[in-house]
Every structure is written in structure tokens, then in C-alpha cells.
Amino acid sequence: MRLSASDLALSYGDLAVAESLSIEVPDGQISAVIGPNGSGKSTLLRALSRLLKPTGGEVILDGKTISAYSTREVARRLAILPQMPLTPESITVEELVAYGRFARRRLIGAMQDDDRRAIEWALEVTATTELRDRSVEQLSGGQRQRAWIALVLAQGTDLVLLDEPTTFLDIAFQLEVLELLRRLNEREGKTIVMVLHDVNAACEYSHHLFALREGKLIAQGHPRDVLTAELIRDVFGIDAHIVAHPSSGAPMCVPIAPANGGAVDSPPIARLTV
DSSP: OOEEEEEEEEEETTEEEEEEEEEEEOTTSEEEEEOOTTSSHHHHHHHHTTSSOOSEEEEEETTEEGGGSOHHHHHHHOEEEOSSOOOOTTOBHHHHHHGGGTTTSOSSSOOOHHHHHHHHHHHHHTTOGGGTTSBGGGSOHHHHHHHHHHHHHHTOOSEEEEESTTTTOOHHHHHHHHHHHHHHHHHHOOEEEEEOSOHHHHHHHOSEEEEEETTEEEEEEOHHHHOOHHHHHHHHSEEEEEEEOTTTOOEEEEEEEETTSSOOOOOOOOOOOO
């Protein structure tokens, strides 16, 4: 087990997000972290990648506490794509992807052949080779996300963490990104951990689910074992039917109503008088 967390306490200043949170990331699989807004999904990913220092507990990476590594060494072992990364102004796709090699390059010196090979491979597997000279700012949402994933892949790590990689993408681009991640797992052996809001996509594209609520791990395991009507009620507060995907057989959540059986409070709809 390359990446795990034990008894994590996570907070932002005085705001406690999680306590006694422990997980083990399965090697060679795609894991998805699901849960409602504010459940600690993104915070957990930040802690696993050492972007956030726990106030208690520890993250273990390759047998050592992650705090024992230098920032450069962590970047050689795992890569993370945060939510809505800021794109440097007037940068091309190839220049963006080249940033992924910084952790592996010598402190002084030009780019080496292995750097160039890694960049070419990252462009190829993400189908961004033809976009290499385009400005990132001019790309569509799906193209831009693939460019950022190429940067992550250029780091040359087998462990990849992604925070909501399909956010703000339409359904076609969502599928494009998720299919890419599936191929990277199946063909390149990447261990992938991703935060997803879409429970059905998480079940379709992952081997392992972590379900969080209020900073606590409520359930984990294979989607067919984890996704139940009871879990949806406990974690998301709604009643739902769980059915099988017509093609893959993966479990799918069909929401019904708030779990208390009542209507969701909403302001009255104003009438437009003409």
C-alpha cells in the first residue's frame, strides 16, 4: 500500500473539517471519493498530497510519513491536479506540460532527453499533441483539462490525485476525461484517486469508493458493495433507488426525494405580470 492516512485531523484555522480519518488507497486501482458539499473530500486530497498539513495523525507515502520528504521528492512520487488550477498567462500547451518535469530536472541545466520523452508521451496519451502550440487560454474546457492532465502525467509518477477533474465540463467532455483516466489505469498501471460529485460516474469509472460525511469515512469498498439506498440516505440525506447500469452493470443512483419525505424548502415563485 503506497499511500494511506491514519487518524487524520484536518482543519482550516479554527474550522475543523475531519477527525480520526483513516484510509488506505488500493494500489493499481481507480478510487473515487464521494460525499456532499463540505464533507471533506477536497481537504482529504490536499492532505494526501501534502498541500495541507494535518493537525493530527499522519499520511504515509511509500512507507514514510509524507512530512519526512522534501517537496521535490513528494512531486517525484505523486502528482496532484487541484480544482480549477490557475493557468499562467500566454502559455502554450507544450510549455504547460513541461512544468511537470521540474521536480525531475536538475536544479541547473537544460532539459534532458528523458524530459522530452516524458513530455511527448504525456501529449500523446492525452491526445494533445496537435494542440501543443496552441495557447491554453484558447482551448475548450475538455481540451484544457486534458492539457492539465498531461502536465500531471509528465511528472512521471504512478500515483495521480485529481480533485473534481470533470467540474464545469459538459457531458461529452466529462466522458472524455473519465475515459482517459480509465485508459491510464488499464494501460499504464496508474493508481488514481479522484474526487467526484457525480456518484454514478464514480461507480462506473472506479474500482473503490470512499464515502465521506462531515469529515468521517462512512463506507468504503467496491461500488457494488458500497452504493446502497441506505448509504445514499445516510450520506446525502435523500431516498433513492439503486439500479444496475444497462451496459456495464455498475450500480446507479436514481434519486427520489428528501429522506424525510418532505418537500425541499424554497422561496415562492414570483408571477410575471404583463
